[in-house]
Amino acid sequence: xxxxxxxxxxxxxxxxxxxxxxxxxxxxxxxxxxxxxxxxxxxxxxxxxxxxxxxxxxxxxxxxxxxxxxxxxxxxxxxxxxxxxxxxxxxxxxxxxxxxxxxxxxxxxxxxxxxxxxxxxxxxxxxxxxxxxxxxxxxxxxxxxxxxxxxxxxxxxxxxxxxxxxxxxxxxxxxxxxxxxxxxxxxxxxxxxxxxxxxxxxx
Numbered sequence: 001x002x003x004x005x006x007x008x009x010x011x012x013x014x015x016x017x018x019x020x021x022x023x024x025x026x027x028x029x030x031x032x033x034x035x036x037x038x039x040x041x042x043x044x045x046x047x048x049x050x051x052x053x054x055x056x057x058x059x060x061x062x063x064x065x066x067x068x069x070x071x072x073x074x075x076x077x078x079x080x081x082x083x084x085x086x087x088x089x090x091x092x093x094x095x096x097x098x099x100x101x102x103x104x105x106x107x108x109x110x111x112x113x114x115x116x117x118x119x120x121x122x123x124x125x126x127x128x129x130x131x132x133x134x135x136x137x138x139x140x141x142x143x144x145x146x147x148x149x150x151x152x153x154x155x156x157x158x159x160x161x162x163x164x165x166x167x168x169x170x171x172x173x174x175x176x177x178x179x180x181x182x183x184x185x186x187x188x189x190x191x192x193x194x195x196x197x198x199x200x201x202x203x
Contacts, residue, residue, distance in 0.1 A: 016149035017073060017084040017141055022123045027113035030074030031130045031137060032105040033082065037092060038143045039070035049086075051151055072105060073141050082138050084146050087112070091123040098127045106140065107132055 022028050041052040043059035043066050050059060052066050060066065068089040075082050091112070098108050109130035114121040148154065 017082060017146040019150055020074065020083040020085050022087070022112040022114055024114055024117050024119050024121070027111050028085075029109070029111045030076055030083075030085065031132075031135070032072050032095075032108040032110055033075050033137050034073045034140050034143060035104045035106055036099060037070040037072050037095060037105070038147075039068055039089070039092075041066040042069045043067075051147075051153070071143055071147065072110075073143060073146075074110065075137055077135070082141065084141075084143065084150070085110070085112070087123060087125065091125050094125045094127045102129075107137070 020028070042049050043052055043057070043064045044050075045059035045062075045064050049069065052060055054060070070087050070089065070092050072085050072087075072095070073082060074085045095105060095108070095110070099105050102108070107130050109128040110125060111127075112123055112125045114123055
């Protein structure tokens, strides 16, 4: 029997967040809503970033080099959109210093920008204390749940496994079931900023 409904079934892993990377051409600003960074080793495999699953990792077995990526949740000041922000190990030092000074990243005003117009140019991050008098931040999301949906793997496959460079490390413990997305999927392509470079891009 066919079954038609007005709403799709809920994903048992929870709600997803759109992935956001630092664009070219203009800065990116937002307020961090999570307590800390979550990071893991990743590979660029079949045209997109995927987590390394250790001994069971297809990309690792194929000799694809790994690179560490960290993730925080960010809230746009004008768009009020909650997204997941991705950054490399080289870019996170200002966030680690902020966490050390304040005990948490929640409420941190973050600005990220590339040093030149190349989509792979180095990212510089600056931080500050956000004025939360007139802003009600959304609840901290479950970053591992969001990553499991973005990477199309079961949530029990991802666990927190100690610290790497003083950052909570996500560990993928079984082969990831990877799904290719159509070219142009906004979660996996580099976002390019256009227009007046003096104006920040809101999340």
